[in-house]
Structures are given as structure tokens and as C-alpha cells.
Amino acid sequence: MDNPTYDLAEYEDRWVALSEPGGKVVGVGQDANEANKAAERNGYKEPLILKVPSSDYGYIPVV
């Protein structure tokens, strides 16, 4: 099963657009819309958008 490990530390707490699962970063932004538009400007119409989690703290649900 396709199961890549992401090394996205430089983008923590920001949003990135990936070319595909496990693929390269083709757009970065402070939110999903920014990352999506950056990817479009780079020629990627169907990027995979991801909010990069921080490794400085663990995640617990907001609710």
C-alpha cells in the first residue's frame, strides 16, 4: 500500500499543495485557498491540499 513519509517540517502550521500523494510541494500558503492558487499558478490544476501538522506539540481534537 502506498504509504509515504512526509518531511514537511519547513512548512509546519502552513498549508501546502502536493502534486500527488507523496509528491512534491507545488504551492504554499497561509490557508488552503492560497496554497491551491499557488499550485494553479505553477500549472497544477488538481493538487492535494494539506494543512501541515506541527511536531512541536501533539494533536488533540478541538471538541
Place this chain on the structure above:
Amino acid sequence: MKFPYQHFQDKNNPQLVIAKPMIQVRLSHGTKGISLCFALIDSGDDACLFHKSVADALEIDYKQGPSREFSGISGPQAKVTAYFHRVHLTVLRLGSIDLDVGFTDSGGVGALLGQSGFFDGFEITFRRFKDTIDIRPRG
């Protein structure tokens, strides 16, 4: 259908890899759809919550929806407000449902698939020891 956990390298400890139950989903609203998004399956979350920028991409005026406040372990002093809208959610390679999603300007919220809506529509089994999540349309 089985989906893999997604793995993230810890910047403070390169030997440490954090596994997260994240899957690819697509949201659409009317004729507008955002590109694929990685969303965290969060069984402790009461509702499905997305950052407001996802609503922006869908051209939803997010504050026009009914609101609900949420808080976590930080207590009620750290409340966030989410505004709910009906959207169409597709789990890539599996299926689609219509559900109510809350949008919030909280920077702590990316894309969360919680109990109301998502767990109503799909049968979800976490198999962390196998590094997979088994998701099926509700029978």
C-alpha cells in the same frame, strides 16, 4: 476499502514518525469544488470542521450559516465558532455523502472528519497495528 495512515517526520527527532489517519477527500458546493484535500479522521470530534479558507475556495459566505461553538481540553476560554453549511463530500475511490460541515477561522483547524456527518455516513475501523483504516459506505 483500506486506506493507509499518513506519516510525518518529526523535525525535533528524525527517528520519530507520527502516523495520522488522514484520507483524501473532495468537497463541493453547487458547481464549485475544491481540489483534493487531506482530512484527519477524528473520532473525538463532534462534527466535521474545516478552515474557512476551504469555504472561500467553494465560494461559500461561511458566516451566513448557523453557528455552533466548540472547545477542547483548553476549556471554554478557548472556544472557536464554526458556521455550518451543507456540502457534498467525496472520499476518493470510495463514495460520496451530503453532510453539514462547520467552517471556522481558527488556525488550529485544518480539515477534520468527525462524528456527526462523516461517522454517520461511513463505517470506519482503525487498524493502527496494520497501518490501515478500513472505510465502507454505511450498509
